[in-house]
Amino acid sequence: MGSLPLTLDLLPHKVSENTLLDLFKSQQDHLNYFFQHLSLPHTLTFTQTLLKCRGTIFFTGVGKSGFVANKISQTLISLGIKSGFLNPLDALHGDIGILSSDDILVMFSKSGNTEELLKVVPCAKAKGAYLVSVTSVEGNALAAVCDMNVHLPVERELCPFDLAPVTSTAIQMVFGDTVAIAMMGARNLTRDEYAANHPAGRIGKSLIFKVQDVMKPQKELPVCKEGDLIMDQLVELTSKGCGCLLVIDEEYHLIGTFTDGDLRRTLKASGEGIFKLTVGEMCNRSPRTIGPDAMAVEAMQKMESPPSPVQFLPVINRQNILIGIVTLHGLVSAGL
DSSP, X not given: OOXXXXXXXXXXXXXXXXXXXXXXXHHHHHHHHHHHHOOHHHHHHHXXXXXXXSSOEEEEESTHXXXXXXXXXXXXXXXTOOEEEOOHHHHTTTGGGGOOTTOEEEEEXXXXXXXXXXXXXXXXXXXXXXXXXXXXXXXXXXXXXXXXXXXXXXXXXXXXXXXXXXXXXXXXXXXXHHHHHHHHHHTTOOHHXXXXXXXXXXXXXXXXXXXXXXXXXXXXXXXXXXXXXXXXXXXXXXXXXXXXXXXXXXXXXXXXXXXXHHHHHHHHHHGGGGGGOBHHHHSBSSOOOXXXXXXXXXXXXXXXXXXXXXXXXXXXXXXXXXXXXXXXXXXXXXXX
């Protein structure tokens, strides 16, 4: 038998709202200290140095600083900037071979006295890479042997013992990602270029996918002529999975649409008279449409716009020729 979950009152250790509030306020104060004391001229020099890199910008660090270094590298990669993470231990066992004289190696360390990083320095220098230390303790060993040092001022860690690296790593992350966005702006990265680096994500799809990429093609469309009897087109209406009929002329010009909702309303209003009605008599001759070159996200917005949402949009070219249909289900299935 499974054990019952403990209620909050029965837990041996509890945290009060006031305790959490005090901690968040303290962390905010520590971060404000960083912002107030960070040298913008030094940060600008660091940013410009990265922008001028002719090779790859590598990041390295040990422990929590290593995780931060890897994250910042991934941010740059997502912006189309050549970057990579170099594990300091692996570097000493062969991976240092990836460095060249065109590369920059950014080394994150709060203390600046991390033994593993200090061992990497002479090896990286032998490869001709430009070395930058990012540290928080003044007068540290790493800053003394690197080509550049950026000081990240840390008042203290949020940890009551001033030991657990929680404030310092937060500052490293804020610093690195902010510099990355500054580089993004300097390189004039466009929305399309950014989207091209995120093709599988919802952001990328919304910026890349066009209607023609997600529409059902002409050969799969539920089409009929305006003179066709409604009852003769029931199979076409229900079998194509679009919930509608697309009414066309002989040259495939779009005349209107007839939906399963229109069928129910017509049946209720006409009763047996529906057997004599043509699609053209009951179709909507002013449907919402969209072009094949419009963005898929625009199609979704058009479907959801007033006065009432719709489940599909006929896709027409500039000659009003029906070439496809885009459905809400299709957009959702595409990840939009």
